[in-house]
Amino acid sequence: MTPILQINNLSKKYGTVQALNQVSFTVEAGSVYGLLGPNGSGKTTTLGIVLDVLQATSGTFQWFGEALSHQTKRRIGAILETPNFYPYMSAAQNLQVAADVKKVSPQAIPPVLEMVGLLHRQNSAFKSFSLGMKQRLALAAALLNNPEVLVLDEPTNGLDPQGIAEVRELILKIASQGKTIIIASHLLDEVEKVCTHVAVLQTGKLRAAGSVTSILAKEDQVIISLHDQQKALALLPQLPVTLIKTEPHQLTLTLQSGFTSTNLNQAFFANGLVLSQLQVKKKSLESQFLQLTNNPT
Numbered sequence: 257m258t259p260i261l262q263i264n265n266l267s268k269k270y271g272t273v274q275a276l277n278q279v280s281f282t283v284e285a286g287s288v289y290g291l292l293g294p295n296g297s298g299k300t301t302t303l304g305i306v307l308d309v310l311q312a313t314s315g316t317f318q319w320f321g322e323a324l325s326h327q328t329k330r331r332i333g334a335i336l337e338t339p340n341f342y343p344y345m346s347a348a349q350n351l352q353v354a355a356d357v358k359k360v361s362p363q364a365i366p367p368v369l370e371m372v373g374l375l376h377r378q379n380s381a382f383k384s385f386s387l388g389m390k391q392r393l394a395l396a397a398a399l400l401n402n403p404e405v406l407v408l409d410e411p412t413n414g415l416d417p418q419g420i421a422e423v424r425e426l427i428l429k430i431a432s433q434g435k436t437i438i439i440a441s442h443l444l445d446e447v448e449k450v451c452t453h454v455a456v457l458q459t460g461k462l463r464a465a466g467s468v469t470s471i472l473a474k475e476d477q478v479i480i481s482l483h484d485q486q487k488a489l490a491l492l493p494q495l496p497v498t499l500i501k502t503e504p505h506q507l508t509l510t511l512q513s514g515f516t517s518t519n520l521n522q523a524f525f526a527n528g529l530v531l532s533q534l535q536v537k538k539k540s541l542e543s544q545f546l547q548l549t550n551n552p553t
């Protein structure tokens with residue numbers, strides 16, 4: 257299947273500042289793709305380039321396997337900054353303005369208001385909305401022309417905890433309807449809760465990319481206890497594992513991808529060794545992220 261977005265060796269310099277350095281990653285259809293990185297890591301620059309707001313210094317990108325054009329732009333909905341709505345106009349009137357700009361029928365308005373949970377407030381003035389409601393209205397505007405992909409830059413910035421929860425829930429709801437979503441965020445928690453895939457940026461360089469679970473699972477540790485530790489240590493070199501720590505009655509291992517803790521248990525049992533404890537300690541994305549971004553190259 258053609259990827260939704262493919263980025264190849266993208267670089268951007270602002271004068272002497274290397275904001276992006278040879279960044280490549282691919283967003284597949286149906287994913288919720290997080291662009292994760294601390295402030296200044298190049299997230300907004302990446303989104304600006306792929307949305308044609310900024311020009312790359314070098315590198316290429318394709319949307320739906322093609323160069324960006326009027327046609328491909330119509331398939332993308334984006335919110336790069338807090339959109340300007342008219343404060344005294346109602347939610348429905350503001351969406352009417354957006355629908356006119358996008359040349360979309362007014363019939364598209366009630367369904368998107370329903371989608372973002374604002375249908376019952378369609379006649380309320382925009383200025384009476386909470387920040388979370390304003391952000392949901394922005395999402396409704398981005399959804400008006402039924403785009404295949406939504407691009408959001410820090411969609412929960414500045415919201416209170418309830419607003420954050422509402423917007424995250426809404427993103428998951430939109431994704432569940434088959435849309436691909438690309439989100440720039442500096443919040444790990446957000447990426448863990450919302451995204452299926454992640455690209456980690458640090459000072460303009462790509463530090464890691466892949467499914468959130470694979471990045472999470474990459475360094476899972478398994479702790480095992482058993483009676484005959486010597487026999488276990490003799491068996492380990494034959495298995496796709498790495499021994500991290502040896503303690504009395506306890507071994508800590510990491511497993512190579514594709515080899516599960518169940519496989520480990522079975523391998524021990526097949527060799528006449530019965531584990532009295534098998535505990536999987538998932539390495540959190542947070543420690544993974546800190547490790548990735550604290551390790552400059």
Ligand SMILES: Nc1ncnc2c1ncn2[C@@H]1O[C@H](COP(=O)(O)OP(=O)(O)OP(=O)(O)O)[C@@H](O)[C@H]1O
Nearest residue numbers: 270273275293294295296297298299300301302442
């Ligand atoms: N117009 C500009 N002129 C000069 N430098 C810029 C410009 N825009 C961004 N930069 C620099 O480029 C780097 C990447 O910035 P960018 O805004 O893409 O990062 P970000 O990850 O989106 O950060 P934030 O979350 O703070 O927006 C930073 O060092 C930033 O200072």
